[in-house]
Amino acid sequence: MTEAKKDLREQITDRIVASLESGVMPWRKGWTNEGGVAAGLPRNAVSGRIYSGGNRLMLMMQGMDKGYADPRWLTYKQAASLGGGITQGEKSTPIEYWDELPFHRRRDVDITHNGARVTLAEAPEKYAQTVKLSNGSQVDTRQLVVESGGTKYSWRQAERSLNLLFEKTSHAFNVEQCNGLSLEPITTAKDRPAVEKIAAVEKVASGMKLDGLTLGHGGDRAFYSPARDAVQMPNRDQFESPEAYAGTLLHELGHATGGENRLNRPLSNGFGTSEYAREELVAELCSAFASAETGVQFDDKNHAAYIGSWLETLKADKHSVFAAAKDASKAVDYLLEKSLVVEVDKDVGLVADEVQVDPVKEEVAKAPKSRAKKITKPETELEI
Numbered sequence: 163m164t165e166a167k168k169d170l171r172e173q174i175t176d177r178i179v180a181s182l183e184s185g186v187m188p189w190r191k192g193w194t195n196e197g198g199v200a201a202g203l204p205r206n207a208v209s210g211r212i213y214s215g216g217n218r219l220m221l222m223m224q225g226m227d228k229g230y231a232d233p234r235w236l237t238y239k240q241a242a243s244l245g246g247g248i249t250q251g252e253k254s255t256p257i258e259y260w261d262e263l264p265f266h267r268r269r270d271v272d273i274t275h276n277g278a279r280v281t282l283a284e285a286p287e288k289y290a291q292t293v294k295l296s297n298g299s300q301v302d303t304r305q306l307v308v309e310s311g312g313t314k315y316s317w318r319q320a321e322r323s324l325n326l327l328f329e330k331t332s333h334a335f336n337v338e339q340c341n342g343l344s345l346e347p348i349t350t351a352k353d354r355p356a357v358e359k360i361a362a363v364e365k366v367a368s369g370m371k372l373d374g375l376t377l378g379h380g381g382d383r384a385f386y387s388p389a390r391d392a393v394q395m396p397n398r399d400q401f402e403s404p405e406a407y408a409g410t411l412l413h414e415l416g417h418a419t420g421g422e423n424r425l426n427r428p429l430s431n432g433f434g435t436s437e438y439a440r441e442e443l444v445a446e447l448c449s450a451f452a453s454a455e456t457g458v459q460f461d462d463k464n465h466a467a468y469i470g471s472w473l474e475t476l477k478a479d480k481h482s483v484f485a486a487a488k489d490a491s492k493a494v495d496y497l498l499e500k501s502l503v504v505e506v507d508k509d510v511g512l513v514a515d516e517v518q519v520d521p522v523k524e525e526v527a528k529a530p531k532s533r534a535k536k537i538t539k540p541e542t543e544l545e546i
Contacts, residue, residue, distance in 0.1 A: 170256050170331055174220055175480045182469050182476075188223045189450040190459075203454050203494075207234035207337050207345060208243065214491045216484035217257045219447065222454055224255045225336060232348055233454065235334040246342030254333035264288075265324035271310045275301055288321065354457050356405060362456040362501070363408040366415060369500030375418050384410050386417035388429040393418055409449070409460035412497075416448035417441070419493040427489060439471030440486060447490035448497075455498065 181188040204221035205212045213221055213235070221235055235255075241247055265271050266282055273280055275295070283294040292300050303317035310324055337343060371377055376392035384395050393414045401407040420427030420441065427444065431437035446468075449460040475482045 169480075170258055170329075171216070171480045171484060174216070175476055175483055177223075178483055179473060179476050182473055185469075187446070187469075188226070189219065189447060202233040202348075203451060204233050204235055206240075207236040207343075208240045212495075213257070214495075215488040217259075218451065218491050219483070219487040220257060221255060221334065222450065228336070228338075230336045230338050232337050234337045234345070234348065236337065236340070237332065237334060241335065241340050241343060244343045244345060246340050246344070248335055249339055249341050252335060252339040254335055256331050257334050258329050259332055260327050261330050263326040263328060265308065265310070265320045265326075268310070268324065268326070271308060271320070271324060274307045274309065275305060280306075289318075359457040360404055360408050363412055363458055365501040365504045366452075366456075366497045367411060368504040369502070370415055370418060370497065372504065373500055374423065375415075375421075384414055386414045388421060391418070391421050391423070405458055406461070408458045409453070412452045412456070412458060413445055413449045413460045415497055416445040416452065416490075416493050419448070419496045420444070425489070425492055425496060436471060436475060439468050440475065440482075442468045443472055443475075443483075443486045444489045444493065447487055448493040451490060451494040452497065455494065 178188055203212045204218055204225065212218070224230075225233065236244070238248060238254075264285070266273060266285070273282070280301075281296045283296045283298065286293045286303075290303060292302055293306070294300055306317050308315040308317060308320035308324065310320075315323060337345060367377060370393075374391060376390065378392055378394045379397050381394060382396055382400070384393075386393050393411070395407070395411060395414065398404070398407050401410070417429070419425050420429050427441065428437055429441060431441070453459045
């Protein structure tokens with residue numbers, strides 16, 4: 163008996179599982195390559211639109227595997243529209259998209275007018291007021307009855323309840339797999355000065371503080387407290403480098419996007435639960451996406467503690483990593499959106515708004531008094 167061909171999600175999940183089982187997180191793989199990660203999140207070369215969810219993850223991993231420094235992707239037809247083509251021998255990367263099957267095209271749906279079954283002469287636009295029937299008459303959609311599975315619907319109800327979404331596969335090529343494209347060159351992440359990378363993180367953090375988040379310093383742990391809506395960081399000089407500080411900060415800001423006044427992800431689950439591990443996966447992918455966009459990397463020395471839980475979840479549900487990637491996409495997009503409203507003072511940066519916290523003495527230091535925010539003693543709470 164021939165084994166059924168695995169769908170795209172099964173293939174991607176199997177690939178991630180195999181990588182995790184070998185101790186490698188595939189979305190970090192390119193961080194150790196000489197070329198570094200691409201300068202930005204995967205985006206369409208023609209429209210400029212950044213891919214989201216699972217497609218963002220798939221294209222980023224593929225780019226890392228192949229060493230592409232350019233984050234832009236396009237289809238065969240789009241390459242032709244730019245005056246070029248695909249280099250001989252190059253293979254595409256499959257991506258998924260969703261199409262909609264309108265209810266009036268479903269075989270299990272009947273449409274009646276004055277009690278008689280009718281068919282449409284042409285496909286109407288969505289939310290159309292009138293439709294043309296196969297007998298040539300024009301009928302108000304309010305006069306039609308739609309029936310499926312013994313249940314009757316109005317035309318509007320059918321549009322809301324009976325239209326079906328289904329997955330389809332497209333094929334993308336990185337611009338480095340193409341030739342003759344009429345495209346401007348792009349600066350790679352390795353060419354971006356470290357000061358620019360850190361400045362990008364400063365804008366993100368400043369944007370989140372304008373959004374109500376408290377940023378404190380002191381102690382030896384980095385975490386986000388949902389109860390206080392606060393990110394707590396060790397002092398800068400406790401990190402190996404400014405980049406290490408910035409990468410850790412980005413990771414914790416990723417957790418903060420899940421606050422109930424933001425994207426409202428479940429953050430109240432204790433360490434060791436599958437929900438806790440899932441949130442760590444979301445934050446991990448958010449860090450990977452943020453790294454692609456800012457060039458600042460996050461290296462969690464404790465990630466091995468979560469791999470077992472991630473594997474258990476991925477093996478049980480092929481959709482789980484795509485759901486996590488979707489939440490991570492929303493998280494990093496939220497961070498980047500908040501950074502757009504901030505103009506960081508080059509002479510001030512984060513320092514002017516930072517709160518230095520002594521976890522024992524509960525004192526505020528190393529911040530101008532006029533702009534310092536008082537931090538009350540942390541209560542017992544979940545720390546992520």
